[in-house]
Amino acid sequence: MPIMTGTSPAWLASPSDVSEAKQRLDAHTVETVQWHFHESTGSPFWLGKKAELKFDPLKEIKCFDDLKKFPMFEDEWLRGGPVERWIPKGLAGKPTYVFETGGTTGIPKSRVVIDDFRIDYELFSHTLPDEYFPKGANWLMLGPSGPRRLRLAVEHLCQYRGGICFCIDLDPRWVIKLIKKGWMEHLEEYKKHCIDQAITILTANHNIKCMFATPKLLESLAMGLAEKGTTLRECGITGIFSGGTEFTPQWTRFCVEELLEGLPEQSGVYMTPTYGNTLMGLACSRPITDEDDYTIAYYAPQPRAVVEIVDFDDSDKVVEYGKTGRVKLYTMTKEFFVPGFLERDEGERELPFEKYPWDGVSGVRPFHGFASTTTVGVY
Amino acid sequence: MLTIQPLRWGKPYKSLDTFDVIHFDTGESIAKIGQVNGGMVQMDMRKADQARKALRAFSCDDLIKKCEHAAKLFEHEPLPVGDGMQSVSDFIHQQSASTGLPEHMCQSNMKKNCFVLSNMSKILSCLTRGLPLDIYTKGYGDEGRGVTVSYQCQSPVLGAVLPNNSPGVHTLWLPAVPLQVGLVLKPGSQEPWTPYRMISAFIQAGIPAEAFCLYPGGHDVGSTIMSKCSKSMIFGSAQTVQQYSGNPHVQAHGPGFSKILLGDDIVDRWEDYLDMMVESVASNSGRGCINCSGIWASRHTKQIAEAIAARIGPMEALPPTDPKAELAAFTNKQMATGTWAMIQQDLAESGVTDMTASYGPRLVERERCGYLRPMVIHADSPTRGVAAKEYMFPFVSVVECPQKDMIKSIGQTLIGSAITHDAAWIDELTNAVNIDRLNIGSIATNRLNWLQPHEGNLTEFLFRNRAYQLAN
Numbered sequence: 065m066p067i068m069t070g071t072s073p074a075w076l077a078s079p080s081d082v083s084e085a086k087q088r089l090d091a092h093t094v095e096t097v098q099w100h101f102h103e104s105t106g107s108p109f110w111l112g113k114k115a116e117l118k119f120d121p122l123k124e125i126k127c128f129d130d131l132k133k134f135p136m137f138e139d140e141w142l143r144g145g146p147v148e149r150w151i152p153k154g155l156a157g158k159p160t161y162v163f164e165t166g167g168t169t170g171i172p173k174s175r176v177v178i179d180d181f182r183i184d185y186e187l188f189s190h191t192l193p194d195e196y197f198p199k200g201a202n203w204l205m206l207g208p209s210g211p212r213r214l215r216l217a218v219e220h221l222c223q224y225r226g227g228i229c230f231c232i233d234l235d236p237r238w239v240i241k242l243i244k245k246g247w248m249e250h251l252e253e254y255k256k257h258c259i260d261q262a263i264t265i266l267t268a269n270h271n272i273k274c275m276f277a278t279p280k281l282l283e284s285l286a287m288g289l290a291e292k293g294t295t296l297r298e299c300g301i302t303g304i305f306s307g308g309t310e311f312t313p314q315w316t317r318f319c320v321e322e323l324l325e326g327l328p329e330q331s332g333v334y335m336t337p338t339y340g341n342t343l344m345g346l347a348c349s350r351p352i353t354d355e356d357d358y359t360i361a362y363y364a365p366q367p368r369a370v371v372e373i374v375d376f377d378d379s380d381k382v383v384e385y386g387k388t389g390r391v392k393l394y395t396m397t398k399e400f401f402v403p404g405f406l407e408r409d410e411g412e413r414e415l416p417f418e419k420y421p422w423d424g425v426s427g428v429r430p431f432h433g434f435a436s437t438t439t440v441g442v443y
Numbered sequence: 444m445l446t447i448q449p450l451r452w453g454k455p456y457k458s459l460d461t462f463d464v465i466h467f468d469t470g471e472s473i474a475k476i477g478q479v480n481g482g483m484v485q486m487d488m489r490k491a492d493q494a495r496k497a498l499r500a501f502s503c504d505d506l507i508k509k510c511e512h513a514a515k516l517f518e519h520e521p522l523p524v525g526d527g528m529q530s531v532s533d534f535i536h537q538q539s540a541s542t543g544l545p546e547h548m549c550q551s552n553m554k555k556n557c558f559v560l561s562n563m564s565k566i567l568s569c570l571t572r573g574l575p576l577d578i579y580t581k582g583y584g585d586e587g588r589g590v591t592v593s594y595q596c597q598s599p600v601l602g603a604v605l606p607n608n609s610p611g612v613h614t615l616w617l618p619a620v621p622l623q624v625g626l627v628l629k630p631g632s633q634e635p636w637t638p639y640r641m642i643s644a645f646i647q648a649g650i651p652a653e654a655f656c657l658y659p660g661g662h663d664v665g666s667t668i669m670s671k672c673s674k675s676m677i678f679g680s681a682q683t684v685q686q687y688s689g690n691p692h693v694q695a696h697g698p699g700f701s702k703i704l705l706g707d708d709i710v711d712r713w714e715d716y717l718d719m720m721v722e723s724v725a726s727n728s729g730r731g732c733i734n735c736s737g738i739w740a741s742r743h744t745k746q747i748a749e750a751i752a753a754r755i756g757p758m759e760a761l762p763p764t765d766p767k768a769e770l771a772a773f774t775n776k777q778m779a780t781g782t783w784a785m786i787q788q789d790l791a792e793s794g795v796t797d798m799t800a801s802y803g804p805r806l807v808e809r810e811r812c813g814y815l816r817p818m819v820i821h822a823d824s825p826t827r828g829v830a831a832k833e834y835m836f837p838f839v840s841v842v843e844c845p846q847k848d849m850i851k852s853i854g855q856t857l858i859g860s861a862i863t864h865d866a867a868w869i870d871e872l873t874n875a876v877n878i879d880r881l882n883i884g885s886i887a888t889n890r891l892n893w894l895q896p897h898e899g900n901l902t903e904f905l906f907r908n909r910a911y912q913l914a915n
């Protein structure tokens with residue numbers, strides 16, 4: 065349990081909840097490792113890796129902290145085929161998806177998925193307040209499409225909640241190319257093309273109350289509606305799930321106060337920032353408040369995924385609460401196993417939250433080591 | 444430490460994002476500046492009409508008087524800036540500390556801004572050719588010969604994306620206020636001082652705060668101002684100027700490539716004009732678009748270059764507080780080293796000679812900043828690449844070129860000071876469309892007469908002369 069100085073925040077998780085969550089994580093870790101490294105259930109990839117390890121994961125992984133015995137996961141392993149090597153034998157024969165990340169140039173990283181995206185988004189669904197994300201309401205998906213998991217995941221989320229999802233096409237690889245080429249007029253036109261479609265859907269009497277949008281597209285959509293003399297609220301939107309690119313507290317404040325016309329209790333519109341990727345799944349945020357200066361703190365869907373904030377020079381060492389470090393992800397599902405991967409982000413380690421009694425991360429931003437060479441937040 | 448927040452139609456906005464303004468030499472933080480994003484600008488611009496409405500509650504003459512009062516406040520009085528009171532000396536220290544300009548130059552720039560504000564009545568009279576100013580308020584009126592004229596305001600606000608390094612340019616947007624046009628400014632990240640102090644002076648002088656927006660922020664803020672204000676000005680590189688060339692919504696200001704042209708009739712007496720040439724090159728540390736970057740003559744060019752080099756070559760990089768300091772620092776050290784590398788390429792061409800080589804090293808590297816000491820380059824022909832170069836320190840190429848070829852060879856020239864009595868050549872110069880401001884005679888390029896338009900007439904930019912007929 066963290067050592068606290070001064071007054072503890074009201075939302076702080078209780079020591080017993082933190083302890084229980086840790087026990088669940090340890091048990092889940094052992095179970096996952098047994099699955100991925102057992103000859104009868106493991107994937108060809110991990111069974112092959114097992115031979116290179118200097119320890120036997122089946123015997124020596126007894127808790128979450130033991131995962132540090134593994135070498136760091138390299139996302140380069142995800143480039144190229146055959147993607148079948150990632151499918152655990154225990155799941156062989158099930159209908160399989162492949163989702164891609166990156167790939168503006170060169171070979172994209174691929175992850176095979178069977179049910180994980182559904183499970184992740186169903187879990188996420190239970191965190192959404194029904195008051196603002198009513199069951200049965202239709203959704204608009206305003207985010208990247210094509211070979212990305214997000215489009216199918218949001219559609220599943222909507223269907224799981226009893227609605228029908230309206231989508232648009234958005235190719236982020238083309239957006240990145242436009243930026244790299246300096247074709248800013250084309251970029252604006254492409255954005256406008258996407259926003260125009262979204263406005264058309266929103267104003268066509270489809271009973272859309274909820275939506276997914278990246279922060280930039282949400283802003284553009286709100287501006288586009290403002291130019292037409294209306295707002296998201298007036299169009300009937302009450303719940304917004306946002307993510308995909310970087311959120312800052314200032315942008316969130318601007319979004320809540322000016323684009324959404326106030327906090328949910330005043331405006332009737334609830335926006336929840338999320339953090340996630342194809343490798344990990346979806347991390348939820350602590351509710352954002354003005355008292356907390358719109359701090360955005362994310363909590364991974366533990367035990368299926370874990371976020372740690374580690375020392376920049378020692379990825380096995382978790383930093384103190386409130387201190388800055390690199391985001392390290394772990395994924396432990398039956399479909400996919402990542403025993404520690406250094407994300408391209410950094411942030412501050414956050415205290416466990418009552419609803420998510422484990423560590424979180426706030427202030428997520430591109431890792432300063434290569435922030436200047438990365439094109440981020442493009443759509 | 445001072446914290447300065449964005450101003451949204453006169454109201455401070457406490458941003459959660461702040462940017463530290465850093466002392467160029469020590470690296471200490473001087474102030475925190477709250478940042479906005481482009482979306483906020485876009486939201487605010489929906490209310491831009493209110494800015495002009497607030498200003499139209501006063502006559503242009505009232506606003507001119509308030510400008511005169513603001514000039515006094517700006518130059519002499521402590522003013523509220525951010526969460527503190529800023530004295531005149533605070534302002535000068537802060538501006539020097541973040542821009543690298545010597546303090547006495549900051550003071551000179553301050554006086555220049557005040558001169559324009561104090562003389563607003565005369566300046567507007569010249570820019571409008573003496574039209575009654577209420578024509579600009581009402582949109583139409585009688586010119587005085589029984590002729591109805593109409594000047595229609597094209598934008599309720601003037602947007603401006605301001606530079607980091609040149610506090611003198613702020614004179615260009617000041618006349619918008621007495622013309623009842625609001626201001627939407629993006630201050631340079633290192634030079635927020637003049638816009639903030641000026642707007643504070645305006646407000647203290649009784650000009651409605653809701654006429655002003657100050658938006659510190661990133662590139663998206665600049666691009667949003669440019670796209671959402673119907674009329675805006677931007678300060679940038681030659682590439683920026685090229686980008687907005689021909690765009691009627693944008694007045695782009697970039698490098699000046701200002702020049703002195705010595706006519707064949709006077710060039711044998713070149714020494715008479717040495718002081719004027721040195722001032723044109725080196726005043727204000729050679730940073731401005733109005734500084735001379737080329738001196739062209741048909742003969743004696745080596746001697747001219749030698750003489751200028753002897754005057755400015757020995758200049759040293761002195762602390763900004765030293766009253767004798769004549770050089771501004773490059774606050775970004777890479778700018779100094781990068782510029783130096785480009786100059787090395789210029790010098791590699793045959794026919795090009797560094798006349799300041801004997802006055803010691805030019806590049807001075809400090810821990811956090813850099814200096815380039817003045818350079819005088821001789822070019823034996825206008826075809827040498829260096830003849831078309833301009834850098835942000837006292838740098839001039841003295842170019843040998845027959846008088847008959849000069850006008851077509853000099854390229855775009857913001858200020859051309861032609862020293863000659865040759866009537867035929869003066870006529871050619873007068874008709875040369877590649878020269879913007881033309882000085883005939885020994886007038887240093889940096890000595891601007893503010894009663895003349897600069898890179899376009901602001902009234903013509905903000906107002907459209909159109910037909911307006913009234914039935915009898």
